[in-house]
Amino acid sequence: MSITGYIMWAMLTPLLGAVIISRLGRWPNMREAATLITATTLIGIIYRIYRRFQSGEAGELVVAEPIPGLSIAFSVEPLGMLFAIIASFLWLVTSIYAIGYMRGHHEKNQTRFFTTFAIAIAATMGIIFSDNLLTLFLFYELLTLSTYPLVVHSGTDKARHSGRVYLGVLMGTSIVLMLPAIIVIQTQTGTLDFTAGGIMADSVSPAWAITLYLLFILGIGKAAVMPLHKWLPAAMVAPTPVSALLHAVAVVKAGVFSILKVTLYIFGPDFITSTGADTWLIWLPATTILLASLIAMTCDNLKERLAYSTIGQLSYIVLGAVLANPTGLLGGSLHIAMHAFAKITLFFAAGAILVATHKTQVSQLNGLGRQMPFTFIFFAIGSASIIGLPPFGGMWSKWYLALGTVDAGQWAILAILMLSSLLNIIYLLAIPVRAFFPTTNHHISENIKEAPITCLIGMLIPSLICIYLFLNPEPFYSLARLAAQ
Amino acid sequence: MVGQHSVILMVVLPLLAAPVTALLPGGRSSWAIVMTVMALCLIMSLGILGDVISGSLIHYELGGWAPPWGIAYEIDGLNALMAVIISIVGTLVAIYAWYSVPADIPENKQPLFYAAYLLCFLGLLGMSMTGDIFNVFVFLEISSLATYALVGMGRNRQALTASFQYLILGTIGATFFLIGIGLAYAATGSLNMADLAIRLSESTHVQTIHTAFGFIFIGMALKAAVFPLHQWLPRAYTYAPITVSAFLAGTSTKVAAYVIARMVFTVFTPEYSRQTLFNELLMVLGAIAVIHGAVRSIGQTSIKPLLAWSSLSQIGYFMIGIGLLSATGLMATMIHIFNHALIKTTLFMAAGILLYQTGSLRIASLSGMGRHMPLTFAAIIIAGLSLIGVPGTVGFISKWYLVLAAVEQQAWWIVAVLVLGSAMAIIYVWKLIETLYFQPTTEPHDTGHIERTPALIIPTWTLAIACIYLGLDTGISVGAAEAAVNSLGLLSRP
Numbered sequence: 003m004s005i006t007g008y009i010m011w012a013m014l015t016p017l018l019g020a021v022i023i024s025r026l027g028r029w030p031n032m033r034e035a036a037t038l039i040t041a042t043t044l045i046g047i048i049y050r051i052y053r054r055f056q057s058g059e060a061g062e063l064v065v066a067e068p069i070p071g072l073s074i075a076f077s078v079e080p081l082g083m084l085f086a087i088i089a090s091f092l093w094l095v096t097s098i099y100a101i102g103y104m105r106g107h108h109e110k111n112q113t114r115f116f117t118t119f120a121i122a123i124a125a126t127m128g129i130i131f132s133d134n135l136l137t138l139f140l141f142y143e144l145l146t147l148s149t150y151p152l153v154v155h156s157g158t159d160k161a162r163h164s165g166r167v168y169l170g171v172l173m174g175t176s177i178v179l180m181l182p183a184i185i186v187i188q189t190q191t192g193t194l195d196f197t198a199g200g201i202m203a204d205s206v207s208p209a210w211a212i213t214l215y216l217l218f219i220l221g222i223g224k225a226a227v228m229p230l231h232k233w234l235p236a237a238m239v240a241p242t243p244v245s246a247l248l249h250a251v252a253v254v255k256a257g258v259f260s261i262l263k264v265t266l267y268i269f270g271p272d273f274i275t276s277t278g279a280d281t282w283l284i285w286l287p288a289t290t291i292l293l294a295s296l297i298a299m300t301c302d303n304l305k306e307r308l309a310y311s312t313i314g315q316l317s318y319i320v321l322g323a324v325l326a327n328p329t330g331l332l333g334g335s336l337h338i339a340m341h342a343f344a345k346i347t348l349f350f351a352a353g354a355i356l357v358a359t360h361k362t363q364v365s366q367l368n369g370l371g372r373q374m375p376f377t378f379i380f381f382a383i384g385s386a387s388i389i390g391l392p393p394f395g396g397m398w399s400k401w402y403l404a405l406g407t408v409d410a411g412q413w414a415i416l417a418i419l420m421l422s423s424l425l426n427i428i429y430l431l432a433i434p435v436r437a438f439f440p441t442t443n444h445h446i447s448e449n450i451k452e453a454p455i456t457c458l459i460g461m462l463i464p465s466l467i468c469i470y471l472f473l474n475p476e477p478f479y480s481l482a483r484l485a486a487q
Numbered sequence: 488m489v490g491q492h493s494v495i496l497m498v499v500l501p502l503l504a505a506p507v508t509a510l511l512p513g514g515r516s517s518w519a520i521v522m523t524v525m526a527l528c529l530i531m532s533l534g535i536l537g538d539v540i541s542g543s544l545i546h547y548e549l550g551g552w553a554p555p556w557g558i559a560y561e562i563d564g565l566n567a568l569m570a571v572i573i574s575i576v577g578t579l580v581a582i583y584a585w586y587s588v589p590a591d592i593p594e595n596k597q598p599l600f601y602a603a604y605l606l607c608f609l610g611l612l613g614m615s616m617t618g619d620i621f622n623v624f625v626f627l628e629i630s631s632l633a634t635y636a637l638v639g640m641g642r643n644r645q646a647l648t649a650s651f652q653y654l655i656l657g658t659i660g661a662t663f664f665l666i667g668i669g670l671a672y673a674a675t676g677s678l679n680m681a682d683l684a685i686r687l688s689e690s691t692h693v694q695t696i697h698t699a700f701g702f703i704f705i706g707m708a709l710k711a712a713v714f715p716l717h718q719w720l721p722r723a724y725t726y727a728p729i730t731v732s733a734f735l736a737g738t739s740t741k742v743a744a745y746v747i748a749r750m751v752f753t754v755f756t757p758e759y760s761r762q763t764l765f766n767e768l769l770m771v772l773g774a775i776a777v778i779h780g781a782v783r784s785i786g787q788t789s790i791k792p793l794l795a796w797s798s799l800s801q802i803g804y805f806m807i808g809i810g811l812l813s814a815t816g817l818m819a820t821m822i823h824i825f826n827h828a829l830i831k832t833t834l835f836m837a838a839g840i841l842l843y844q845t846g847s848l849r850i851a852s853l854s855g856m857g858r859h860m861p862l863t864f865a866a867i868i869i870a871g872l873s874l875i876g877v878p879g880t881v882g883f884i885s886k887w888y889l890v891l892a893a894v895e896q897q898a899w900w901i902v903a904v905l906v907l908g909s910a911m912a913i914i915y916v917w918k919l920i921e922t923l924y925f926q927p928t929t930e931p932h933d934t935g936h937i938e939r940t941p942a943l944i945i946p947t948w949t950l951a952i953a954c955i956y957l958g959l960d961t962g963i964s965v966g967a968a969e970a971a972v973n974s975l976g977l978l979s980r981p
Contacts, residue, residue, distance in 0.1 A: 066959040068884055074959070140878035147872075154925050162925060169917060177876070177909050182890070182902055189894045 027113035099460025100243035180221030200270020208277035224257025242353030330406025335482035337399035347384030354453030371437035395471025514597030561618035564971030569615035576737035607633035664706025670699035711743030714776035729839035769810030776803030781911035823885035855928030
């Protein structure tokens with residue numbers, strides 16, 4: 003099969019999986035087996051694409067051409083390859099974890115849950131392999147729609163309200179801000195194809211370019227740049243595996259991935275620096291990084307704290323994109339990978355705590371480290387990686403991001419990055435510290451046990467990867483390097 | 488032989504069949520006749536569209552009398568597309584009627600219903616195919632009179648007042664249109680559209696022409712329910728039987744919008760509109776309609792008025808497209824007319840299935856029904872997404888061309904209105920979807936099998952699939968619209 007054939011199957015496999023899963027509602031074990039088999043198959047397919055990609059094979063898969071010159075088309079490029087590896091791998095890990103979580107927590111509508119989950123992955127694959135802005139936009143919207151049922155999974159009033167915020171912000175910004183920007187680009191340049199080096203340099207004036215770039219940064223609401231971040235904490239009402247995969251990996255990373263793609267292949271980094279967009283717009287992600295860290299410190303709800311931490315970390319990636327120099331872009335792209343593995347560990351730990359103890363607040367976790375040692379060790383590893391401490395993978399992305407600010411001469415931004423890392427230590431590492439070394443002599447009921455084994459395996463794998471990526475950040479480093487140049 | 492005469496056969500066939508249906512004793516036999524006529528018309532209209540897309544114009548003289556004395560039918564891309572829309576909607580609604588008419592209309596009135604349905608159908612077809620402006624008036628009256636009767640047959644007694652209100656306003660509109668025609672005739676001495684176009688530009692009776700244009704526009708705007716002449720529409724759509732709402736939503740206002748486009752682009756020429764600033768007026772009215780319709784739609788508590796107000800919002804888009812006075816703008820309007828016909832008919836048909844299953848169309852009492860009626864619900868989602876304009880659906884294509892047309896002329900405020908309209912569509916569509924699927928079932932209904940009735944689900948799903956398929960393969964709608972624009976001699980797209 004050619005590379006385009008594999009790309010097609012990368013999208014069709016989760017979709018077929020969704021159909022099969024939805025038919026197996028009556029036999030939970032078969033249904034879960036179908037999820038795992040589909041996820042494994044997808045990894046195989048992505049691996050095949052990776053091998054072909056490395057051997058230099060390229061190809062474009064055109065599915066339809068609704069408007070002359072505008073097609074629904076797919077192809078592979080380094081950044082997409084990087085994201086595809088992460089998303090497909092973490093889907094399998096999350097599925098293992100979700101099986102334990104959903105059963106342990108006695109959630110309802112599990113069939114709907116696993117079905118929509120698979121559809122969301124199919125939509126993510128569409129975003130990853132999109133060859134032009136129109137295709138990206140199409141799957142971006144599909145991803146929003148397919149994750150909506152997951153957000154409102156519990157069906158309570160609060161969930162429905164959050165669902166409305168989720169849909170309203172994500173669809174609203176994409177239609178009101180991003181779509182007009184896409185159309186203007188189409189009318190000005192005559193194409194929407196992702197082209198290395200960008201397509202805008204000769205056809206748009208600098209003032210327009212800054213406006214359009216701003217429309218993208220805000221219009222891609224999934225990147226959660228303030229002030230359009232409210233949907234992310236709202237979406238935390240979803241079951242924890244959803245928060246883990248979708249709101250730490252697939253959905254939010256699809257957002258920053260889109261911003262990186264637009265930066266690299268539509269505007270072109272050189273064009274962005276030549277217009278001065280970088281010096282002005284960089285304050286959006288920089289402010290977000292700082293504010294999100296400050297808000298996270300005040301959150302007592304564990305998942306909400308993680309949500310604000312995600313908002314801050316996403317803006318690191320946006321920052322890397324806006325810096326628009328090779329080091330910054332390398333750091334931003336690398337951070338997609340590093341943050342994904344670290345944050346998914348944290349969400350899994352939060353879910354494990356919820357399943358085992360039914361506790362949701364940070365202040366309730368005093369002394370729990372004795373009952374749940376593994377969970378909190380994994381939590382500490384994830385936190386350290388996000389902060390950017392050695393020996394964890396998160397160090398590399400922060401390293402290159404910091405170098406990027408130095409290259410650009412943005413000393414103030416560098417200071418913000420460092421300050422935010424300090425804040426990360428306070429609001430993240432404080433949690434395992436509190437669990438292992440309680441300040442007050444809290445009475446902990448004795449019948450609390452460690453989380454279910456599938457949950458522990460789910461946490462073990464990404465936290466081991468966090469360590470491994472410090473020693474050998476491949477293949478992500480070379481892919482990010484390829485994309486950034 | 489038939490090929491050449493199919494233009495007139497499409498009008499004559501339903502005209503001859505209508506009295507026959509009325510005289511038949513039972514509903515089923517009348518249905519068979521309607522179905523046959525509709526299917527034949529559909530085949531003929533597709534044949535005509537095929538000819539037109541391949542570049543030929545069809546000119547047919549009634550009885551062999553040469554225009555401007557005789558009546559001529561001129562078919563270009565514009566009206567070929569209209570004929571196809573009317574025939575597709577007419578045929579699918581006729582299939583739907585197999586179930587819906589016996590459910591809504593008493594047995595003894597069914598033959599009359601079908602006769603009125605045929606008359607309405609032929610009136611709309613005639614309006615869109617004729618090249619003679621007085622002929623437009625004749626067909627307008629035929630279709631309007633039939634529509635009053637159809638609306639009045641609703642289950643609810645309020646249908647009668649809705650129908651009466653429509654009758655009053657419709658008659659005023661028709662009268663205005665007739666006065667306008669009279670004035671145009673006084674100024675030029677011709678009723679043939681092509682002939683009028685030449686003579687109007689040469690005529691020196693400037694005041695008369697202005698007045699004629701004003702009367703013609705107001706008359707047609709009433710029929711098209713252009714803001715602020717839209718008051719009759721929500722009530723008429725709400726109280727009419729669902730079969731009628733589905734048919735009217737897909738055809739009636741659209742034919743009137745087509746006539747406005749024809750007047751602006753062929754008869755009075757775009758330069759005339761530009762000089763009189765009429766295009767600005769159209770765009771402002773259209774923009775108000777887009778926003779006003781969407782706002783009112785959001786506030787509705789029942790499905791039918793929600794869809795009706797959303798239709799008013801869409802009519803605003805048609806007017807904006809015409810008002811832009813460019814090739815792309817006209818293309819966008821024609822494509823949107825076609826696409827919206829598919830979308831709205833799907834939604835009304837799906838709403839009908841909900842009604843027959845639960846006996847109610849109040850949104851609150853339908854909560855959770857989507858889970859029990861997956862086929863219907865999926866059709867609503869597809870059509871709803873098209874209404875918003877999500878890529879991959881037909882709605883995206885038309886919005887795309889509309890925005891493109893606005894950007895071409897640097898009309899940024901229009902872009903803002905279009906985008907705002909879409910964003911508001913998210914709210915009212917989502918209100919429906921959320922209640923139908925994500926809220927717990929409040930009232931016990933039979934979670935039955937009505938949605939598995941082939942007569943209901945086949946036409947609904949044919950349209951729903953078309954909403955997706957034609958959003959990816961736009962050969963038909965865009966091809967026909969391009970042919971239309973070319974035949975009008977407007978500049979082709981840059």
